[in-house]
Amino acid sequence: MNGVxxxxxxxxxGKVEAEPNExxxxxxxxxxxxxxxxxxxxxxxxxxxxxxxYREALPPDIYLACSYYQKWLLGLQDLxxxxxxxxxxxxxxxxxxEPAKSLKHGKFxxxxxERIMVRGKFARPAAAPARFKIGDRVRAKNIHPATHTRLxxxxxxxxxxxxxxxxxxVYPDSAATGGGENPQxxxxxxxxxxxxxxxxxxxxxxVSIDAFEPYLEKA
Amino acid sequence: MRALExxxxxxxxxxxxxxxxxxxxxxxxxxxxxxxxxxxxxxxxPVFKQSLLEDATKAVRTLGHVxxxxxxxxxxxxxxxxxxxxxxxxxxxxxxxMLGLPPVWYKAAPYRSxxxxxxxxxLADFGLTLPKETEIRxxxxxAETRFLVLPMRPEGTEGWSEEQLAGLVTRDSMIGTGLxxxxxxxx
Numbered sequence: 327m328n329g330v331x332x333x334x335x336x337x338x339x340g341k342v343e344a345e346p347n348e349x350x351x352x353x354x355x356x357x358x359x360x361x362x363x364x365x366x367x368x369x370x371x372x373x374x375x376x377x378x379x380y381r382e383a384l385p386p387d388i389y390l391a392c393s394y395y396q397k398w399l400l401g402l403q404d405l406x407x408x409x410x411x412x413x414x415x416x417x418x419x420x421x422x423x424e425p426a427k428s429l430k431h432g433k434f435x436x437x438x439x440e441r442i443m444v445r446g447k448f449a450r451p452a453a454a455p456a457r458f459k460i461g462d463r464v465r466a467k468n469i470h471p472a473t474h475t476r477l478x479x480x481x482x483x484x485x486x487x488x489x490x491x492x493x494x495x496v497y498p499d500s501a502a503t504g505g506g507e508n509p510q511x512x513x514x515x516x517x518x519x520x521x522x523x524x525x526x527x528x529x530x531x532x533v534s535i536d537a538f539e540p541y542l543e544k545a
Numbered sequence: 546m547r548a549l550e551x552x553x554x555x556x557x558x559x560x561x562x563x564x565x566x567x568x569x570x571x572x573x574x575x576x577x578x579x580x581x582x583x584x585x586x587x588x589x590x591p592v593f594k595q596s597l598l599e600d601a602t603k604a605v606r607t608l609g610h611v612x613x614x615x616x617x618x619x620x621x622x623x624x625x626x627x628x629x630x631x632x633x634x635x636x637x638x639x640x641x642x643m644l645g646l647p648p649v650w651y652k653a654a655p656y657r658s659x660x661x662x663x664x665x666x667x668l669a670d671f672g673l674t675l676p677k678e679t680e681i682r683x684x685x686x687x688a689e690t691r692f693l694v695l696p697m698r699p700e701g702t703e704g705w706s707e708e709q710l711a712g713l714v715t716r717d718s719m720i721g722t723g724l725x726x727x728x729x730x731x732x
Contacts, residue, residue, distance in 0.1 A: 334634030334661045334685065339654040342670040344717075348648050350572055358550055360571070360646075361564035369558060378636055394637070394652045403549060412552055420548030422555035434559045439566040443574060445615020445642065448689040476687045478634050480661060492617075492690055512688055523662055531681050533661045536688035 327472055328479060330386040335480040335523070356395040363402050368442045370430025371411055375502035379474035380405040450509035452494035457511065457539055462488045464515060465545040466537065474502035477541040481533075484521050485545040489534065490514035497538055511539040571646060580643035580693055581714035583608065584725075585707040587620075588698040598622055601693060605643075615642060615691075622695045623721075627680045630668070630721030631692040632660035638686035643693050644716055651720065661685055671722045694721040701728040 333339075351357045367377060381389075381401035389397060406412045413424045431438075458464055466481040476498050492512040500508035519531030553559045583605055587594040597604040601620040618640060621629040633639065634657050639647040650656050659667050664681045668674070675681070684692045696718040702710060705728075717723030 332635055333654055333658040334632075336654075336658040339658045342650050342653075342655045342659070342667055342722075344648065344650045344671065350646055351568075352649075355547070357568040357571070358547075358564060361567035362550060362553060362559065364567055365559045365563060366553070371558075381636070390654070394649065399549065411558065412549075412556070416552050417549070420551060422552050426556040426558065429558060433557055434563050436560060436563045436566050439563060439570055442567070443570050443642075445617070445689075445691075447616050449616060476635060478661075478685065478687060480634075490619075492688070495688065498688070512690075514690075516682075528663075528665060528681070530677070530679065531664055531683065533683045533685060535685045536690050538688070 327382060327474065328470055329382045330389050331382040332479050334478045351395075359395045359399045359402070363398055364442055365434040365438075366402065366406065366411070368438055369432065369434040371409060372405055373501050374446070375474060375496075375498040376504075377401060377405060378498070379502040380408075382474065448495045449493050450496060450507060452509065452511065456491055456494075458488050458491075458513060458542065458544075460488050460491060463545040464488055464513075464537075464542040466515070466535075466541055467543055469541070471499060473499070475499050475541075477537060478535060480522060481515075481517060481535055481537075484517055486515040486517035486521070486534075488513045489516045492536060495538070497540070499538070499540070513537055513539070513542070515542065575642055576645035577643075577714075577716035577719065578711070579645075580640070580716070580719045581711040582707070583620075583643065583693070584695055584714045584719065585710035587695055588702075588710050589707050594695075597695070617690045618643070618693060619690050620693045620695050621682070621684065623697050625679075625697070627682055628675055628721065629682050629684060629692075629694045630660065630664055631684045631686060631694060632657060633686040634658070634661055635685075635687060638689075638691065640691035640693050643691070644719055648716075668722065671717065673723060694719050696725045699725050699727050 381397050384400055403417055407414050411427050416423055465485050468483040494509045495512045497508045497510040500506055514534050515537045516532050516534040519527040520529055554561055587597050597620045601618040602616050623629055637647055637652040661683050664683050699713055713726040715723050718725045
């Protein structure tokens with residue numbers, strides 16, 4: 327979706343302000359939110375792509391005004407309500423009042439913590455040979471999916487070069503919307519700054535994205 | 546937020562003790578010290594460095610202390626000709642096992658919007674100016690690949706142990722928004 331989350335190349339957000347000696351969490355509740363998202367995901371309530379999609383789908387004014395973990399909390403609530411794990415009335419009252427829905431991997435307990443500290447695996451067997459090879463010139467398609475995609479707007483319509491083949495991976499555009507893993511080849515595609523940003527751009531800049539095969543066409 | 550945790554607990558989805566354990570694991574097990582050990586090893590051991598650049602996941606798994614790294618880790622090397630910098634314009638993708646949870650600035654709009662269009666301007670916000678002819682390569686983390694920048698080894702560190710070297714490796718130097726510390730300078 328062409329959401330406000332797709333920020334690459336936007337102007338007006340000001341300087342990057344780093345906080346010296348920044349704590350891991352600024353408030354204890356931030357850690358609780360992170361832990362709930364990880365736990366409910368690991369219990370099988372949703373996959374990582376769906377959780378990203380729900381944060382992107384927050385109204386733009388909310389997205390921009392909220393802190394990072396506020397977005398995580400709001401996205402998690404919306405997702406759990408939509409998938410039937412909690413009811414909107416429960417969010418309103420702050421107490422459980424409806425029957426629970428069964429989780430694919432069951433209740434998340436202390437014994438499950440160890441396994442979530444290793445990242446998931448996203449590589450999958452390929453159904454077809456890779457269409458592009460290293461060195462190929464490719465164009466990021468001029469497409470505007472209304473749902474989740476990982477093709478940033480600033481690259482669409484622009485020509486780059488395939489630099490790495492990252493194997494066949496879970497396709498977020500499908501996985502985020504209940505369409506299954508639908509594995510696709512994934513490539514690192516590198517663009518010249520001038521190709522992306524025009525003749526006034528810094529000619530020493532190159533930018534790469536990791537692009538799934540359906541995002542690309544031969545140039 | 547407490548309300549949501551209460552609901553999830555009452556419905557039998559999560560144990561509060563499990564949430565405590567997740568937070569504790571993040572606070573104690575991950576952090577830039579992991580990445581710093583990897584960088585220091587690469588600076589000291591050319592064979593390890595080569596395997597890191599070829600397949601970082603596999604290379605890092607040979608080190609016991611950070612053996613739990615997930616798949617899809619890619620290390621990218623800074624050279625006098627090229628400086629690498631990592632961003633996630635779409636959300637906040639970041640190599641957690643290597644660097645810990647990302648700082649607020651990495652997840653916020655100013656960095657995400659400008660890193661791909663004006664990387665030298667962003668580096669200037671960090672007080673870093675690179676030679677005009679240096680290529681700036683920005684890696685936008687749009688899939689599950691996670692990027693670790695391998696900075697250049699500081700001069701004047703000949704004969705240093707891996708442990709001493711690791712002390713010069715800053716988090717930002719592994720994101721590409723900073724350089725490692727210099728010998729004798731306060732870190």
